[in-house]
Amino acid sequence: MKIIKLSAIDSTNSFLKELERKNDQENYTTVVANAQTKGRGQMHTKWASEPYKNLTFSTLINLKKLKTSHSAYLSFAISLAIFDILQEYDIPNLKIKWPNDILSGNQKICGILIENTISKHRIINSIAGIGLNVNQERFDNNLHATSMIHFLKKETSLDALLQDIVKNIKCYIQYIELEKFAALKALYLQNLYKVDIPTAFKDLNGHIFMGIIKDVTDQGTIILELEDESLKEFDLKEISLARA
Known part of the structure; x- marks a missing residue:
């Protein structure tokens, strides 16, 4: 190389x-x-x-x-x-x-x-x-x-x-x-951190919410299960882990 x-x-x-x-x-x-x-x-x-x-x-x-x-x-x-x-x-x-x-x-x-x-x-x-x-x-x-x-x-x-x-x-x-x-x-x-574990996330407005990582799409967006058990897709510009 x-x-x-x-x-x-x-x-x-x-x-x-x-x-x-x-x-x-x-x-x-x-x-x-x-x-x-x-x-x-x-x-x-x-x-x-x-x-x-x-x-x-x-x-x-x-x-x-x-x-x-x-x-x-x-x-x-x-x-x-x-x-x-x-x-x-x-x-x-x-x-x-x-x-x-x-x-x-x-x-x-x-x-x-x-x-x-x-x-x-x-x-x-x-x-x-x-x-x-x-x-x-x-x-x-x-x-x-x-x-x-x-x-x-x-x-x-x-x-x-x-x-x-x-x-x-x-x-x-x-x-x-x-x-x-x-x-x-x-x-x-x-080997993904916090997969299938309830985790705190933060949105662009600083709002903290709980979600569970269920999947990552082919384009790299993340699929979270929210507290109402619905699934929602987010990209890196929209959310981050609140801790770690």
Whole structure:
């Protein structure tokens, strides 16, 4: 795989997107930075990471036939790829928080931002931006974050970990290329945080309500069973978990 290492950059996603725009890059080209000055997360949030301590990287994924109507499967595949690697390192109490954060207990250990290039209702390629907390020991108390070193009690090689993750992303993308959508979704739901458990959610107005996660659609929206036992569909712009 082609890995481009940078000392510092505003955003690895933005850098790789511009690189691909200028010249077609080989599949799974990965840009990794020791420091990101403008790392981005879901819904325009910022991803803060201590320089030289964590993995902040973006990987280009060229796709053959993924329809935009199945866009959620990219999120399923990438989050599961990282989830598996963290399991191999014996990180405890792992769950995937909808849509694709990775938690240990109720603390975030990894964030993912996926940006797609679309043509004629198909996703031509995607850039998966990943921030994984590895060797950072202290976090702002407001972040509810953790890292691998908290559990392993020793530093982890960033280079070896990066290689493992990108290889596993390749493996999970095969689910998509072979159209094994049902198997991929089953694995995702099996490891989804708070699935089938009454949970507090917050809407755009700050209103707190209870719901039970019953499903995630092919487009990535979430299906909740509400207190009156009705089912309602929400997207990421409409609601968030009130806690965790």
